[in-house]
Amino acid sequence: MAAKSGWYLYAILSHEDVPPMAGIDGQSPLSLIAEEGMAALASPVLLAEFGEEALRRNLEDLRWLEEKVCLHESIVEAALAKGPVLPMKFGTIFLNAERIQAVLRRNARRIREALEFLSDKVEWGVKGLASPAALRASVLRNDAALLAMSGEAGRKPPGQAFFLRRKIKESVSAKSLEREEVLSREFLGAIQTTAVDLAAHPPLVPEAPRGDRIVLNLACLVRREGVEAFLAVVEQWNRGHTEEGFRLVTSGPWPPYHFVSRLDDEG
16 A cells, blocks of 8 residues: 655754754644764654655645745744754655655664764855846946047937947946946955855846845855854945945855765655
């Protein structure tokens, strides 16, 4: 007979504190599955909702997905508040507890080393937002050659002025993109002084709500004692680049999802 339930794995812990909350199905209790001095935080789930085919179908339901991702995140964050964790990706399902124990045994040394490495660190997100209009205006203000061309366009006959202004517009757009890349590289250099590690990702949504472009999407691993210095670098950067319309937005602290290696036979 096919199994009706499985185990949803949230994280591997270095402690044995179970968050006082229900699992991702909203009713099953959270449990610890122990093996070789390690503890996997998990809860039972129905395969009719979380099995391979059901999960693939439910991932297309945005309301379901948003609710479950938030529950997953709240459970992992509650565990992180008690000590270091290795967070698992959303939707990590095992058919039984024995398979989870086997993964813990197979990866025991890697897990212990990772938990020790992450014991004093958290993840912060940083998005770099660029206002195209503000950046183009800044490029034009600070480029003597383009300013001279702009002044010249005002003295040309209408036909010649049209083509000259189009040339100016194209040049400003190209130089704005170049400036975005320079600013992003400069910030990476600045933030590396306060972050242990960085992971860069393409933005899932290129446009921000205000119409800004998302040009930088980072996950930053930061020592807990260094968070204040990390945020100070971001604040200083924002103060120095307001005129260019380039700003940084931080979020966190988060569990270190982007700095955990995939385990052998995970899922």
